[in-house]
Amino acid sequence: MPESVTQTPPPAATRQIHPSAEIHPTAIISAGASIGAGCRIGPWCVIGPDVVLGEGVVLEAHAVLDGHTEIGDQVQVSPFASIGLAPQDLKYKGEPTRAVVGPRTMIREHATIHRGSVGGHGVTTVGADCLIMCNAHVGHDCTLDHHVILANNVMLGGHVRIADTVFVGGGAAIHQFVRIGRQVVVGGMSGVEADIIPYGAVLGNRARLTGLNWVGLKRRGFTRPQIHTLRAAYRSLFRTAGNFQDRIAVTEAELGGLPAVAEILAFIRADSRRGLCRAGRELLEEDEAAEG
DSSP: OOTTOSSSOOOGGGSEEOTTOEEOTTOEEOTTOEEOTTOEEOTTOEEOTTEEEOTTOEEOTTOEEOSEEEEOTTOEEOTTOEEEEOOSOTTOOSOOOEEEEOTTOEEOTTOEEEOOOTTTTSEEEEOTTOEEOTTOEEOTTOEEOTTOEEOTTOEEOTTOEEOTTOEEOTTOEEOTTOEEOTTOEEOTTOEEOSBBOTTEEEEEBTEEEEEEOHHHHHHTTOOHHHHHHHHHHHHHHHSSOSOHHHHHHHHHHHHTTSHHHHHHHHHHHSOOSSOBOOBOSOOHHHHHHHHO
């Protein structure tokens, strides 16, 4: 519990508060906390002694930040969100692990981001320009890269790794240690228990690949020839009979010159604790119609 939760708060001189910060008189800021220029701290916010806020951070009413937590510039935190509280790990014994949130990220109402654990790599990281919607949970030791969107009620178990520009639909649950590649879309209410290749689209309980994220590819400037090559690679890897390792080798030989295909192959070959999310039983023609 922050040491300043008392009837007599510590002297203001013991806190590192920039003169331009706007702080509501009911906010509770512990000795040792650092508040950057232009920050706005709303009513009844609680900030622990090892919290560092960058410039222009906005904490709306009742936000709670604790632990060794670093908040980047211009982050916005909505009411009743909590960042940097202890991990939900029975092995955790109060070690000084960390939580880091990158600049311009938005954390909406009741979202939770727990700090890392000693059993992990000691830090939970949310990158820049992310959106963590209402009631979403980012478990201990998770790593989210930039421009990640977690819709309402998304649940990330511990140690999940999510690359850039991923969208996770509402109510989806991601098993601990799962890796999600760049520019993936996860359908709402999906239960994801295996790694998802870059550019993939998954849906279901348990989630299965339904194709590639065609909409995302087009929005981010992939040309039609590049998309056709990616489609051919997906088809070779997941829609062709035979040994999977043989299919990887064939795909690399025929299509590995496209950087996006090389990225998928590198992802597949990387170390994993959860295995790979494979294609479901949907017809290839449905995938082709989505691409066209």
